[in-house]
Amino acid sequence: MINLIAVLVAIASVLAALGHVGYLALLNNAANKRAGGAPVAEYVRSRWPIAGGATAASLLAWLFTSGSTGMDILAIVLAAGSGVVSVKALQSTQAKYRSGG
Secondary structure, X not given: OXXXXXXXXXXXXXXXXXXXXXXXXXXXXXXXXOOOOHHHHHHHHHHHHHHHHHHHHHHXXXXXXXXXXXXXXXXXXXXXXXXXXXXXXXXXXXXHHOOOO
8 A cells, every 4th residue: 555655656756757747947948048048048047957856756766666565665755755846846846937827
């Protein structure tokens, strides 16, 4: 049962991390195509290490789910932490560059 929980938390964490990476990629692409987009592109470059680290941690957590119960617990903690970091970073970036009303 704990393994199933660990796997689900790890998958959710990977999805959150990839969502952040995808948003940064779209933002960077739009900034590079637009005149005057250099400040946005610079901001995106500063956020890549956070996105990459959270993605790597969530993938490592998913890998840990193939171990014992102790590794499953470690995977839950690691995946939850990286998932929270990814979601908070994504929300922060979206709030900074949200357009519309």
